[in-house]
Amino acid sequence: MPDSITITDNRTGSSVEIPIVDGGVSADPWRKLLPGIWFSDPGFTTTALGTSAITYLDGEEGILRYRGYPIEQLAKSSTYLEVSYLLIHGELPTQEQYDQWLHDITYHTFIHENVRKRFLEGFHYDAHPMGMLVSAMGALSTFYLEAKGVDDPTVRAKQITRLIAKMPTLAAACHRFSVGMPFVYPDNSMSFVENFLSMMWKVAEPHYAADPVLTHALDVLFILHADHEQNCGTLALRTVGSAHADPYSACAAACAALYGPRHGGANEAVIKMLTEIGTIDAVPDFIKAVKEGHGRLQGFGHRVYKNYDPRATIIKNIADDVFEVTGKNPLLDIALKLEEVALSDDYFISRKLYPNVDFYSGLIYQAMGFPIEMFTVLFAIPRTTGWLSHYEELMVQDQKIYRPRQLWTGADERSYVPIDARS
Ligand code: CMC
Numbered sequence: 001m002p003d004s005i006t007i008t009d010n011r012t013g014s015s016v017e018i019p020i021v022d023g024g025v026s027a028d029p030w031r032k033l034l035p036g037i038w039f040s041d042p043g044f045t046t047t048a049l050g051t052s053a054i055t056y057l058d059g060e061e062g063i064l065r066y067r068g069y070p071i072e073q074l075a076k077s078s079t080y081l082e083v084s085y086l087l088i089h090g091e092l093p094t095q096e097q098y099d100q101w102l103h104d105i106t107y108h109t110f111i112h113e114n115v116r117k118r119f120l121e122g123f124h125y126d127a128h129p130m131g132m133l134v135s136a137m138g139a140l141s142t143f144y145l146e147a148k149g150v151d152d153p154t155v156r157a158k159q160i161t162r163l164i165a166k167m168p169t170l171a172a173a174c175h176r177f178s179v180g181m182p183f184v185y186p187d188n189s190m191s192f193v194e195n196f197l198s199m200m201w202k203v204a205e206p207h208y209a210a211d212p213v214l215t216h217a218l219d220v221l222f223i224l225h226a227d228h229e230q231n232c233g234t235l236a237l238r239t240v241g242s243a244h245a246d247p248y249s250a251c252a253a254a255c256a257a258l259y260g261p262r263h264g265g266a267n268e269a270v271i272k273m274l275t276e277i278g279t280i281d282a283v284p285d286f287i288k289a290v291k292e293g294h295g296r297l298q299g300f301g302h303r304v305y306k307n308y309d310p311r312a313t314i315i316k317n318i319a320d321d322v323f324e325v326t327g328k329n330p331l332l333d334i335a336l337k338l339e340e341v342a343l344s345d346d347y348f349i350s351r352k353l354y355p356n357v358d359f360y361s362g363l364i365y366q367a368m369g370f371p372i373e374m375f376t377v378l379f380a381i382p383r384t385t386g387w388l389s390h391y392e393e394l395m396v397q398d399q400k401i402y403r404p405r406q407l408w409t410g411a412d413e414r415s416y417v418p419i420d421a422r423s
Contacts, residue, residue, distance in 0.1 A: 009033060024048045038405040045303075049238065050399055054087060054389050055229045059304035064311065066227060067091070075314045080222035081105060081192050084164055084385040087227055088392060108165035109186035109195065111173070112143050116183055120173055129174035130259045130376045136170050137163075138252030147246040150395060159247045160388045167381045168192065172199030175374055193219045196381070201369070213325045214368055217318045221361065224311045225379050227386030229304075233257040233264070237387045241394045242402040254387045255380050264376040267362035270299040271372060274331040274338075274363075283337045291347045299359030300342060306352040315360045326367040335363060 005025055008015035016033045018025045027039065041047045056065040064071040067086050074083055078092075085093045085101045093101060119139050123132055141147055144162065149155040169186050176183055176199075184199045187207075193215045198208035228234075237254035241247070258264035277286050290297050302309060323329060339355055342348045365375050 007033060022051060038407060040407055049230060050397065052393060053090070054393060055227045057229045057304060059302070059306050062305060062307035062310050071224065071310055072314065075220050075223050078223060080219050080226065080382060083223045083226050087385050087389040088160060104161045105165045105192065106188050108162050109169050109188065111166055111169050115139065115143065116173055120177055123177065127178060129178050129373050132174040132177070133170060133377055133380060134252055134255045134259060136174070137255050138249055141246045141248035147248060150244050150246060156247065156392060156395060160392065163247060163251060163384055163388060167384045168196035169199060171377045171381050172196060174377065175200060178373070191215070193222065211325055213321055217322045217364065220314065220318055221364070222382035224314060224357065226382045227389060231263070233383065234387060234390050237390055238394055239402045241391050242399055247388060247391050250391055251384060251387050258380055258383065259376060264379045266298055266358035267365070267375045268372050270358055271331065271362045271366055273298045274334050277334050280333055280337045283334065283341055287341050287345065297338070297342060299356055300348070301353040302356045305354065305356065308354045309356040311357040312355045312359055315357065315364065319360050319364050322364050322367055329363045329367040332363055335359065
């Protein structure tokens with residue numbers, strides 16, 4: 001049996017055989033056989049935008065790998081900064097490469113004073129931190145004009161270092177402004193995550209001492225969120241990057257996509273849902289209402305995963321460690337009961353609906369003291385690494401500019417009617 005498909009144009013009887021390569025078929029022979037007939041795929045549910053060697057995802061088996069390494073192994077043994085090196089460069093670093101990477105990231109954490117004083121502080125007092133972050137990422141391109149040299153790998157590498165390093169500083173600055181607290185400068189003697197926590201929470205103490213368990217938990221959460229194949233934000237990044245816009249502008253576009261509640265905002269929705277349910281006793285009635293079509297079980301289901309989201313399993317274990325330090329989030333018991341009831345109910349079993357990454361992450365963030373508005377910002381910090389890995393891959397591949405076609409359903413040509421002659 002040949003590893004190919006055959007397309008026949010029934011109008012003419014012409015056909016073309018297209019080989020299946022890497023699990024896909026090229027659109028080129030289709031285009032040649034059927035000029036002007038476009039392949040309709042709203043939501044890109046069946047379209048591969050090209051080849052990629054960054055993140056492997058098998059939704060049926062519940063597998064997630066970065067550059068071939070299983071997410072479980074990375075979460076157990078690696079660090080976010082080592083994972084970010086892996087995602088960007090394709091290989092785990094040697095000790096020497098890691099030391100250099102750590103040094104470079106640590107020494108690019110400061111942001112230009114004008115970014116903070118003139119730009120961030122120009123927002124309205126109640127600005128959403130995620131809206132501020134989207135704008136600040138885009139604004140960085142005006143501070144690093146050489147970033148427009150996207151064809152130069154050395155220039156790109158510099159911007160990648162800057163962006164990964166500055167994300168915690170920008171994120172914390174957005175939070176501090178939104179709650180009226182003074183900005184805390186980065187401390188280069190601290191680790192990546194400790195430094196972020198210090199910039200978030202430091203008040204008047206000379207040195208903020210981050211809890212090691214919480215620091216480790218956040219580092220693992222950063223690993224789990226660092227990349228996730230061709231999701232909505234990454235597609236936005238690739239679209240803007242395909243026009244050869246600089247990496248700051250492309251990442252700002254991705255960040256704007258992440259801001260959407262269908263994408264990065266579900267962990268926030270989970271907390272709201274659990275708060276509304278209120279008690280364990282109310283869980284069965286809530287599940288019944290969902291089955292009757294009244295709303296959805298937030299943090300359940302996934303477009304790609306039709307099995308347990310492997311990130312959710314890891315997060316559930318982290319939650320235990322975090323709650324030992326912070327005290328249990330009172331919403332946890334409701335979440336556990338919800339999961340238990342849903343996973344034994346035929347409605348959820350038959351539709352392959354399992355907890356996704358967002359089901360438990362919000363509970364952890366909340367227990368750690370992060371306000372709900374910061375949840376998506378916490379997602380954006382590590383996802384910047386994923387976005388930049390895709391940016392780099394795109395530039396090396398030098399793909400065509402993204403420019404899909406459409407199926408026309410509008411009016412045929414018609415003549416302009418003056419306003420007083422319109423009915
Ligand atoms: N609660 C109840 N029913 C559900 C849910 C849910 N969370 N998710 C899907 N279904 C049902 C849906 O009603 C449909 O049933 P039927 O066949 O009877 O019409 C069936 O399952 C298939 O649903 P779908 O909407 O066609 O599936 P999708 O792949 O288009 O949607 C999803 C995926 C993630 C948008 C959806 O599962 C959902 O809305 N989940 C809740 C929101 C959520 O947790 N989002 C976070 C996703 S993970 C973070 C990220 O990757 O960005």
